[in-house]
Amino acid sequence: xxxxxEKDINPKILQxxxxxxxxxxxxxxxxxxxILNMGPQHPATHGVLRLLLRLDGETIVACVPDLGYLHxxxxxxxxxxxxxxxxxxxxxxxxxxxxxxxxxxxLAVEKLAGIEAPPRAxxxxxxxxxxxxxxxxxxxxxxxxxxxxxxxxxxxxLREREKILDIWDxxxxxxxxxxxxxxxxxxxxxxxxxxxxxxxxxxxxxxxxDECERLINSNKIFIERLDGIGVATKEQAIDFGFTGxxxxxxxxxxxxxxxxxxxxxxxxxxxxxxxxxxxxxxxxFVRADEIRESAKIVxxxxxxxxxxETLLNQPKKVLPKKVEVYSKMEELIHDFMIVNFxxxxxxxxxxxxxxxxxxxxxxxxxxxxxxxxxxxxxxSPSFVNLQSLPYLVxxxxxxDVVAIIGSxxxxxxxxxx
Amino acid sequence: xxxKELITQKLQENFPDSFISSNxxxxxxxxxxxxxxxxxICTLLKENSELExxxxxxxxxxxxxxxxxxxxxxxxxxxxxxxxRLRIKANVDESDCTIDTVSSVWNTANWEEREVYDMFxxxxxxxxxxxxxxxxxxxxHYPLRKxxxxxxxxxxxxxxxx
Numbered sequence: 052x053x054x055x056x057e058k059d060i061n062p063k064i065l066q067x068x069x070x071x072x073x074x075x076x077x078x079x080x081x082x083x084x085x086i087l088n089m090g091p092q093h094p095a096t097h098g099v100l101r102l103l104l105r106l107d108g109e110t111i112v113a114c115v116p117d118l119g120y121l122h123x124x125x126x127x128x129x130x131x132x133x134x135x136x137x138x139x140x141x142x143x144x145x146x147x148x149x150x151x152x153x154x155x156x157x158l159a160v161e162k163l164a165g166i167e168a169p170p171r172a173x174x175x176x177x178x179x180x181x182x183x184x185x186x187x188x189x190x191x192x193x194x195x196x197x198x199x200x201x202x203x204x205x206x207x208x209l210r211e212r213e214k215i216l217d218i219w220d221x222x223x224x225x226x227x228x229x230x231x232x233x234x235x236x237x238x239x240x241x242x243x244x245x246x247x248x249x250x251x252x253x254x255x256x257x258x259x260x261d262e263c264e265r266l267i268n269s270n271k272i273f274i275e276r277l278d279g280i281g282v283a284t285k286e287q288a289i290d291f292g293f294t295g296x297x298x299x300x301x302x303x304x305x306x307x308x309x310x311x312x313x314x315x316x317x318x319x320x321x322x323x324x325x326x327x328x329x330x331x332x333x334x335x336f337v338r339a340d341e342i343r344e345s346a347k348i349v350x351x352x353x354x355x356x357x358x359x360e361t362l363l364n365q366p367k368k369v370l371p372k373k374v375e376v377y378s379k380m381e382e383l384i385h386d387f388m389i390v391n392f393x394x395x396x397x398x399x400x401x402x403x404x405x406x407x408x409x410x411x412x413x414x415x416x417x418x419x420x421x422x423x424x425x426x427x428x429x430x431s432p433s434f435v436n437l438q439s440l441p442y443l444v445x446x447x448x449x450x451d452v453v454a455i456i457g458s459x460x461x462x463x464x465x466x467x468x
Numbered sequence: 469x470x471x472k473e474l475i476t477q478k479l480q481e482n483f484p485d486s487f488i489s490s491n492x493x494x495x496x497x498x499x500x501x502x503x504x505x506x507x508x509i510c511t512l513l514k515e516n517s518e519l520e521x522x523x524x525x526x527x528x529x530x531x532x533x534x535x536x537x538x539x540x541x542x543x544x545x546x547x548x549x550x551x552x553r554l555r556i557k558a559n560v561d562e563s564d565c566t567i568d569t570v571s572s573v574w575n576t577a578n579w580e581e582r583e584v585y586d587m588f589x590x591x592x593x594x595x596x597x598x599x600x601x602x603x604x605x606x607x608x609h610y611p612l613r614k615x616x617x618x619x620x621x622x623x624x625x626x627x628x629x630x
Contacts, residue, residue, distance in 0.1 A: 061604075061606075063605045064599070067599060118601060118602060119600075119601065119604075122602040122603070127611055127612055127616075127618065128618075131618050163494070165494065289523055291575060292523065292525070292574070292576030294525075303548070305548060310548075399493045400493065400496075401493065401494050401496055402526075402553065402555065404525070411525065415542065426528075426530045426531070430525060434583075435576060435579070435580075
């Protein structure tokens with residue numbers, strides 16, 4: 052193993068690490084502190100997160116995260132392409148729940164353009180967004196369990212997630228990078244077979260979750276690795292800017308689906324799971340409960356989903372169906388105009404956010420009346436949630452860092468944009 | 469509508485010099501203020517018991533390219549009490565490309581402001597740890613400025629040594 056020397060670390064990062072005044076007290080402190088480089092290639096950092104840890108023995112005295120290894124400049128790219136062209140790029144933000152990123156993007160663009168998709172499309176979007184939440188939380192739980200040593204759960208939750216991928220395969224023809232939503236609707240109507248598949252999945256999901264929970268909820272190692280580790284109090288959680296499950300694990304009942312309802316969430320009956328402990332275990336419990344609540348919403352969507360159009364009839368803003376483009380002159384012209392020049396929303400700026408599996412995914416769009424956005428800011432939940440990491444790991448052991456990263460459930464594709 | 473008027477009124481009363489304008493677009497309330505009082509304004513919005521904007525969602529900036537005040541720093545803050553989101557805008561000119569940090573008000577702003585510094589080169593006074601967020605520390609340009617080409621600048625990113 053190669054020794055880390057000072058020239059391997061950028062002096063500014065090193066300075067930041069050494070400047071942190073730590074209040075961590077260690078019994079029988081060692082004479083020298085050690086600097087440990089963790090990542091960016093490390094299986095437990097869930098991507099390319101790099102941490103510099105200042106250690107006293109095995110206790111963490113200070114920590115400086117170093118981001119940017121997956122920075123692809125999506126905000127810059129968005130400024131140089133039309134609103135339609137950016138849909139596939141949203142898949143690559145939080146790559147564990149591409150569907151809900153798609154939904155977030157089109158809702159933002161629709162708000163900017165002042166249009167609204169037909170009810171059936173909105174219901175389908177709600178269904179896929181909730182399925183994405185289930186898929187993402189399944190991974191989060193599985194990966195967290197694997198990080199603390201319970202490998203079986205990972206295999207079982209991935210098996211369940213595979214069924215969701217199969218549903219998406221049938222629904223839109225892609226398993227991972229879906230790009231299913233369109234401005235003003237969805238790419239294609241949900242087939243009866245796909246809806247039947249969703250129903251079958253939801254029915255058997257409950258049993259599978261119980262199965263996983265039986266394996267870990269009473270497992271002494273699992274509980275002890277997480278209980279009381281990385282505690283964020285209610286005030287701290289708000290100060291860190293937590294949103295989503297991490298915030299709710301600290302005792303704040305805040306969910307954008309309830310706080311600022313979008314689509315038809317105000318017609319849905321669901322609970323918001325809240326835990327007050329604020330530790331890694333509570334964050335796990337919130338996710339497990341949210342899977343059940345999402346399943347409840349999907350069930351209601353399937354019961355209530357209306358018949359009708361899935362694409363808005365607004366030729367200047369919404370791409371026509373491909374069949375019509377090939378057979379009708381008007382549609383061909385509109386298709387040409389939208390593909391080449393964009394939808395030109397009026398001058399103005401909007402912020403639109405939805406409750407993503409990781410937290411609040413928001414888009415701040417500034418339009419100058421052109422086909423592409425003048426400015427597109429992605430407010431990614433993982434980025435903001437990660438900010439708390441130096442505070443949460445302080446005073447814990449190295450092995451707890453892994454558990455805390457896992458329980459925060461940050462995705463680097465989204466944190467680095 | 470009452471809350472929107474209350475916010476505007478509160479800002480107008482307390483900061484008659486710095487408050488510039490407010491407008492509502494697509495249901496979003498946005499207020500424009502002068503950058504010199506930004507910390508005081510944010511503290512008021514956070515600590516006033518009638519408003520309580522305790523969650524800072526986002527800090528970002530816009531590059532207007534050829535306008536006189538080239539940059540606009542944009543804050544999005546949220547009040548759990550009213551379930552309401554407010555947008556604050558403050559103009560920053562290129563000749564004096566600085567603004568006071570609000571990371572003392574909301575801790576979240578720390579990284580968000582670092583990102584703005586990294587991408588636009590706006591520096592935040594009194595920021596506790598103003599380093600680049602995504603780009604390497606020795607990178608010299610500001611990628612989200614409009615004069616930075618989409619294709620990048622060849623040779624500006626150094627390869628690892630060894």
